Amino acid sequence: MRYDSIVEAIGNTPLVRIDPAVHGLRHIDLYAKLEMLNPFGSVKDRAAWNMARDRLTAAAGRGATVVELSSGNTAKALALLAGLHGLPFKSVTNRMRVPEIKDLLLLLGAEIEELPGRSECLDPTDTEDPLTRFHQALADEGGAYLHTDQYFNPRNTEAHATGTGPEIVKDLDGRAPDWFIACVGTAGSSTGVARALREHDPRVGVVGLVADKSDFIPGIRTLDEVHQVGLFDPATYDTVEPVTSDEAIDGMLTLIRRCGLLSGPTGGAAYHGAVRHLRPLDARLTERHTAVFIVCDRAESYLSYVRQRRPELLGRPPRKNSVETLTGEEAARLAKEATVEEARRLLSEGAPPPLVVDLRGPHAYAALHIEGSLNIPDELFAELVRGGLPFARSRPVLLACPVGERSARYAALLTRMGHPGVRSLAGGIVGWRDSGAPLVRD
Helix, strand or coil: CCCCCHHHHCCCCCEEECCHHHHCCCCEEEEEEEHHHCCCCECHHHHHHHHHCCCHHHHHHCCCEEEECCCCHHHHHHHHHHHHCCCCEEEEECCCCCHHHHHHHHHCCCEEEECCCCCCCCCCCCCCCHHHHHHHHCCCCCCCEEECCCCCCHHHHHHHHHHHHHHHHHHCCCCCCCEEEEECCCCHHHHHHHHHHHHHCCCCEEEEEEECCCCCCCCCCEHHHHCCCCCCCHHHCCEEEEECHHHHHHHHHHHHHHHCCCECHHHHHHHHHHHHHHHHHHCCCCCCEEEEEEECEEHHHHHHHHHHHCHHHHCCCCCCCCHHHCCHHHHHHHCCEECHHHHHHHHHHCCCCCEEEECCCHHHHHHCECCCCEECCHHHHHHHHHCCCCCCCCCCEEEECCCCHHHHHHHHHHHHCCCCCEEEECCHHHHHHHCCCCCECC
């Protein structure tokens, strides 16, 4: 198959049936849409090209810079597309969480600008957030930037409504699947595919998968975060269900080791969530049905992610004193939280008052923080905790993160390690801000 340009290779990815001996479903044929086989390596290739294709020539004519608020696959695809047209690319983010992606973007010639942000997802309603202000500043069409705007650009959704979805129907011999299971990030692929499938058959069931509140899975938002994304519409999904990082890695291992699919953790989450959702339905069926999930990208970019959470998979000893060793039940049982009102009372009346540790990145901390708090980004805090308790047991400590989820897991871990006076700020810095409690700026 010969092409004149690499962009012609975007799309028309394979639809592969998963061996029933692997998933155990008796009446449901489960298929994986292998978006990892797009030329730049991910499902985001489609959206990046669809958002940029009609604007790149004009952008080149005025010497513009392609820019996107992304630290992942969208940035990677846009960096390559910009390079094809002789344009620079800038990735703007408030946190680079996967080192391999950052290194790859630098290799592709991208500029990375890390701005402060008060949450880890763009919140268009928060006009004081630096990331949101930057997003609004890019709205001027024809200026120095070509901003593809993946969180709100309908061409993100359109790429899948006209491409990915119809391809699935075609490969199923003109039939829509009975179920479509999708991880939700920008919500472009899940919304677009769902639209195409339901236009063919309105009965298609759509399951959205989000990251568990206390977890991080690359490319997937938590339920709180997806509501901040302009393309997300709850009406798209029949149900939205959480997946943990452990479940995502387990699913990833199954796809790699049993199916020969070099999936990343997002594809693993989609597989695990699909089988979990379909298993009780399968038990009641007597006729053949079909379900489809998307393998979004490849495993190679997430080795550090796996190493951090499951080091034994890479031949390393398990890490002691790590939040990843907590079960969900343990985290819920052991985590002690303080409401904003309780925290303010402890800070003003406590004897001694608690040490406030802000686990956000330095940019977010510099933007706004609780007066007198100590900034220890969670990666560094994780290393400190692995060496033992970082504070005297007698010292009360209040941990804070963007929305109170990561800090709650650390509070549970430190409690398990023998520190009785550790609490997590319920709702995090966002909750503190929304309550009207004071914040200061460096």
